[in-house]
Amino acid sequence: MIKLYDFPMSPRARKVRIVLAEKGLQHEKVTVDITKGEQKKPEFLVINPYGKVPALQDDGVTIYESTIILEYLNDQYPNPPLLPADPGQRARARVLMHYADNPYDGAFARLVGEVLFKPKGQADQSVIANAKQELTICFEHLERELGSNDYLVGTFSLADIGYAAWAPLFGPLQVEVPTHCPRVSAWLDRLKTRPSIHAAG
Ligand SMILES: N[C@@H](CCC(=O)N[C@@H](CS)C(=O)NCC(=O)O)C(=O)O
Incomplete structure (x- = not known):
């Protein structure tokens, strides 16, 4: 199951939520409350050393940086394709x-x-x-x-x-x-x- 480390107001996490919805991908959300500094806790820094949301785990891989997550989801789950073929x-x-x-x-x-x-x-x-x-x-x-x-x-x-x-x-x-x-x-x-x-x- 895809796990998204998320914060509802985060525009960068919203990018990932949009792609998950476009591709109809089931996932679990883990809220990291950035207003309480949860993104800087040691247990989260192991997931994203930058201490920021979003981060995503899937199929044994941990990914951070929203645009890289978008590219990963589009590669791993190609339908519908969200980049042109040309x-x-x-x-x-x-x-x-x-x-x-x-x-x-x-x-x-x-x-x-x-x-x-x-x-x-x-x-x-x-x-x-x-x-x-x-x-x-x-x-x-x-x-x-x-x-x-x-x-x-x-x-x-x-x-x-x-x-x-x-x-x-x-x-x-x-x-x-x-x-x-x-x-x-x-x-x-x-x-x-x-x-x-x-x-x-
Ligand atoms: N370049 C990163 C930026 C991530 C980012 O800055 N996330 C914000 C929320 S939108 C955050 O976690 N801020 C808390 C902090 O920087 O401590 C990405 O696109 O994933």
Whole structure:
């Protein structure tokens, strides 16, 4: 049985929950309460030495880093496939996964640090403004990447998941997709209607 070390509010764990739902995989969830520091306990550091969720155990293997977990699940449980078969499109999907994990995730992580983790009134407004500016650049890039497609690489794939996973935090972080990125808005709305994304919480 697949075991997911999870925390409900974690966007990186949400990525894994989306893939588990897309593939209809039975699994056991173990909640690691990161608000209580459980991710830094010695027994969890044996599972993920970085002391972060998610982590996943399956078939005798322990994996951490959400994007590597996604790739593992797609390799081990190929149906439905969540990466294109064509090598060029597959590489493009991975480029977009890398983009989700770097500028996009990085800007959100800074916003979470200021808006959600700092006591009210102590958030650094310049960090917030810079992070929102970086997100605008990300949304503009995604607007170009989407073109007229419904999903980043045509059909739904792992490439979409890293972006969808942060959407529940747009409200609490007061992030809005700029009006000059209508394709991004439509794509995020489309993603919200997928049962897997709904199921992942
Ligand atoms: N690059 C990692 C990041 C994991 C990560 O930062 N997880 C957050 C929750 S979304 C966490 O565990 N934070 C607690 C901590 O850093 O102590 C991944 O994608 O799995």
